[in-house]
Amino acid sequence: DAGITQSPRHKVTETGTPVTLRCHQTENHRYMYWYRQDPGHGLRLIHYSYGVKDTDKGEVSDGYSVSRSKTEDFLLTLESATSSQTSVYFCAISPRGAPTDTQYFGPGTRLTVL
């Protein structure tokens, strides 16, 4: 199994509060990704990183920001959480990125915004 952990694994928060989710890897992979999974939508890319301090937007990036100050950590921040951001969030890692490399996923974080 790829060495990926996510914290917290579960979180309940209120609308308007900031939330930060953490992804930590022990594989020293260059690429890291944040996806959200919602019923009927499969998984959708929020943001990704291709190196320390190098990030880019995915297809559903509005309302989210990311940071990567170390190779092993990729943070996803909801500046002001909304109920539409209730979802399961998955982090993924990849050695060299798309399209050639497989993305390996972390265990997920279930976020509920009340």
Add this chain to the structure above:
Amino acid sequence: AQKVTQAQTEISVVEKEDVTLDCVYETRDTTYYLFWYKQPPSGELVFLIRRNSFDEQNEISGRYSWNFQKSTSSFNFTITASQVVDSAVYFCALSQGGSEKLVFGKGTKLTVNP
């Protein structure tokens, strides 16, 4: 544009039956990669297989087999002699050059009954 269609939303079989999960993709690129992931009830995403667009050989891994046909843009997944532990949601995904995102289908929920 990239798109992955998994037309079967849910499938229910009895143990030991064979079952095929369909995946149809759309892409304009000649170089692309196709993936299957398994999401058991515990929620994690488990990588099963990656196939590139230049390799149309079918692949077999134990009870699992994959049939890649470029002529019909399909990458179907067959489980032979299904078992209860195969119960999960299965996702097909597509990756192509110029984009870091994996495009996922909406998944097929497989239930294997004893």
